[in-house]
Amino acid sequence: MSENKGCNCCGDIVDLTIISNDTNKCPICKQEGKKVKNVTVRHLVKDEYETSVDSSNYSICMNENCDTVYYSENNKVQFSKEQIKVSIWFKKEADPRYACYCSKVTIDQVKEAVKDKGAQKMKDVLAITGAMRNSNCEIKNPLGVCCHEAIQQAIDEALAE
Ligand SMILES: [Zn+2]
Structure with missing residues (x-):
């Protein structure tokens, strides 16, 4: 990286x-x-x-x-x-596991968009799930960074499964 x-x-x-x-x-x-x-x-x-x-x-x-x-x-x-107020997605037994904390879209929803709804790219996933619509990552995401990377990782995983 x-x-x-x-x-x-x-x-x-x-x-x-x-x-x-x-x-x-x-x-x-x-x-x-x-x-x-x-x-x-x-x-x-x-x-x-x-x-x-x-x-x-x-x-x-x-x-x-x-x-x-x-x-x-x-x-x-x-x-x-x-x-902590939110579950930390990469910690064991996290539930729910959010990919996008701002719009409350889970990793499972991202994967579902890829597997069941034919999304291939980031823009398809964002359109289907509504992720990153209300971005306020600095105070919503536990890392304080944009959720773009976590969503891309979920897409890559779903495409490989
Ligand atoms: Zn530690």
């Missing part, structure tokens, strides 16, 4: 290269996480935990088997799956 395609579906160019250079490790499973914006964490933790979000930088643990979701740079603050 060295190519930076960016994405302007949110009216905002997302710089995907920030993510791949990160070396911040999850305090629990010690795997490398991805950086997320403070504003994303602030919006996605349950209301009762909002005051626990300090002003530091946060990362998200990408390990599907780890219950930790967000952790601060100094590891002082951590949030587990149960403390």
Whole structure:
């Protein structure tokens, strides 16, 4: 993933290269996480935990088997799956598994569009499912980035199945 395609579906160019250079490790499973914006964490933790979000930088643990979701740079603050408002699609037993959090379209709906409704390309899937219609990825998507990549991955998987 060295190519930076960016994405302007949110009216905002997302710089995907920030993510791949990160070396911040999850305090629990010690795997490398991805950086997320403070504003994303602030919006996605349950209301009762909002005051626990300090002003530091946060990362998200990408390990599907780890219950930790967000952790601060100094590891002082951590949030587990149960403390987040939405299910994190790549974590084990996530339900529902959203590909697009803004328009609440699941990975299964994307796959269904490909397998049962003949969608082949991104634009077909978006037309059928309504994904990315109300984009507000910075505060709706747990990674704070555009869901374009997750949708494309689901399309590729469905085409290969
Ligand atoms: Zn972890």
